[in-house]
Amino acid sequence: MERRNFLKMMGVGAGAVGAGLIARPAAAHNTGSAVPNGLFRQGQTEDWQLMNQHHQEGVDIFLANIGQDPNFWRIPLEPEMDGNVKVFRLTCEEIEWDTGGGMTFPAMAYNGMVPGPEIRVTEGDEVRFVVTNNMTQPHNIHFHGLRVPNNVDGVPFVTQPPINPGETQEYQFVVRNPGTHMYHSHFNSAEQNTRGMLGALIVDPLDASREPQVAKDYTFILNDSALGYTFNGKGFPYTQPMVAKLGERIRVRYMNEGLMIHPMHLHGIPQQVIATDGFYLPVPYMCDTLNIAPGQRYDVIINCDEPGVWAYHCHILTHAEGRDGMFGMVTVLIVEE
Numbered sequence: 001m002e003r004r005n006f007l008k009m010m011g012v013g014a015g016a017v018g019a020g021l022i023a024r025p026a027a028a029h030n031t032g033s034a035v036p037n038g039l040f041r042q043g044q045t046e047d048w049q050l051m052n053q054h055h056q057e058g059v060d061i062f063l064a065n066i067g068q069d070p071n072f073w074r075i076p077l078e079p080e081m082d083g084n085v086k087v088f089r090l091t092c093e094e095i096e097w098d099t100g101g102g103m104t105f106p107a108m109a110y111n112g113m114v115p116g117p118e119i120r121v122t123e124g125d126e127v128r129f130v131v132t133n134n135m136t137q138p139h140n141i142h143f144h145g146l147r148v149p150n151n152v153d154g155v156p157f158v159t160q161p162p163i164n165p166g167e168t169q170e171y172q173f174v175v176r177n178p179g180t181h182m183y184h185s186h187f188n189s190a191e192q193n194t195r196g197m198l199g200a201l202i203v204d205p206l207d208a209s210r211e212p213q214v215a216k217d218y219t220f221i222l223n224d225s226a227l228g229y230t231f232n233g234k235g236f237p238y239t240q241p242m243v244a245k246l247g248e249r250i251r252v253r254y255m256n257e258g259l260m261i262h263p264m265h266l267h268g269i270p271q272q273v274i275a276t277d278g279f280y281l282p283v284p285y286m287c288d289t290l291n292i293a294p295g296q297r298y299d300v301i302i303n304c305d306e307p308g309v310w311a312y313h314c315h316i317l318t319h320a321e322g323r324d325g326m327f328g329m330v331t332v333l334i335v336e337e
């Protein structure tokens with residue numbers, strides 16, 4: 001969509017966007033306490049005009065940032081081939097992660113990004129994960145939702161030793177079950193997962209006859225706690241929109257890597273749930289708000305039959321909006337005419 005058309009839909013002019021850019025918040029550093037923090041413009045503003053101004057500034061920053069984060073919708077990691085084996089190399093590092101606008105946190109990441117790179121394979125593939133731990137604490141990786149042999153399940157002192165700082169471990173197996181899955185830490189996981197050690201692991205089925213025909217396929221990873229409330233590692237207004245043309249169907253793959261439930265609500269257009277935890281439902285069902293618990297994945301289809309800019313957010317409202325406007329788990333679906 002032309003940016004000016006989007007601005008027209010949102011009812012704001014270019015001047016307002018300029019003002020929003022000037023009003024970008026100063027960089028803030030968070031020490032990463034256990035309390036969810038890093039929330040954009042969390043304040044106790046009482047003046048109503050100032051409340052309006054802060055609400056609009058967030059929207060203006062969101063508009064100005066559209067298309068500025070090409071990694072937001074996750075780019076699959078290209079495997080190296082070793083014979084028939086797809087080899088994925090993951091390096092664990094302690095980094096500073098910016099959830100948007102200079103709001104940086106001490107984070108833990110695979111290959112320097114939060115979430116980690118998307119892994120996309122096909123049912124029946126043989127894969128090898130080569131995991132190097134460059135952090136100051138041990139690590140194990142767990143392939144959440146995949147049917148794997150017990151000795152690569154990634155649970156320290158249960159199925160294998162931890163990957164200690166400076167060490168590398170390999171996990172090799174045949175991918176047996178298709179669907180929307182995840183990989184994440186299984187060592188000190190309440191800290192490591194919420195600090196960023198997580199990623200999508202999507203397995204395309206050999207038999208694609210039940211796969212929906214869609215124009216776009218969005219991976220939508222929810223997280224909370226150590227880095228604030230985020231979608232794909234960013235908090236509003238630094239999230240990116242989903243964009244579709246009128247009449248297109250899109251697929252959204254939700255995954256919750258956090259510690260809290262997030263009821264995901266899309267305005268204006270219902271969601272059709274077609275799969276949970278990688279299993280097709282016998283009968284898909286419709287909803288407008290879908291509870292995603294920690295560890296769960298849901299695949300939904302959105303039939304984009306109403307044009308407009310539709311808010312798309314977690315409906316635990318303290319994860320999404322305050323006196324100074326929207327923050328955290330908020331984005332929009334843009335349906336272009």
Ligand SMILES: [Cu+2]
Pocket residue numbers: 261262263314315316319329
């Ligand atoms: Cu939430």
